[in-house]
Amino acid sequence: MWPVLSATFNKYLPDVRTMERCGRVVKFAIRCVGRQSAHLLEPIVKQILSLYNQYQHSCFLYLGSVLVTEFANEPGCIEGLDNMMQAFITPTFTLLQENNGLKNHPDTVEDFFRLCS
Numbered sequence: 001m002w003p004v005l006s007a008t009f010n011k012y013l014p015d016v017r018t019m020e021r022c023g024r025v026v027k028f029a030i031r032c033v034g035r036q037s038a039h040l041l042e043p044i045v046k047q048i049l050s051l052y053n054q055y056q057h058s059c060f061l062y063l064g065s066v067l068v069t070e071f072a073n074e075p076g077c078i079e080g081l082d083n084m085m086q087a088f089i090t091p092t093f094t095l096l097q098e099n100n101g102l103k104n105h106p107d108t109v110e111d112f113f114r115l116c117s
Contacts, residue, residue: 001029002040006047016057023059027066034070041067041077045084052088056095061088061111068115088115 005026012018026044030037044067052060064084071077092112096102102109 002043005029006043009047009051013051013055016055016059019051019055019057020059023063026063030066030070035074038071038074038077041071042080045080049084049087053091056091056105056108058105058107058111061092061108061115064088065111065115085115088112 005022008022009019012022030040045064048060048063051057067084068081072081092108095105095108096112098104
């Protein structure tokens with residue numbers, strides 16, 4: 001299933017609605033499969049970071065927070081999750097520091113806060 005979702009992310013990147021729905025599918029898949037999906041963590045993180053650098057869709061922050069929730073207790077995943085968090089910081093802060101950034105991007109504020117917590 002991941003190859004199809006990955007291709008969908010790439011093909012429809014400018015479309016925020018499609019990105020949100022695709023992110024929800026990944027979220028539900030990760031939550032359903034649980035720890036057995038740990039082998040997908042690295043490719044998912046790499047892709048959402050790459051996509052987030054192109055388009056700052058807040059759904060990527062939300063998906064990152066789901067990955068943290070599911071895998072933070074796995075010793076082999078902690079470093080990758082920490083690197084993901086650090087990679088999200090710069091583009092997010094750049095977006096929020098724009099004129100009225102906090103006001104214009106409430107979903108980003110919410111999803112970034114969720115990721116940080």
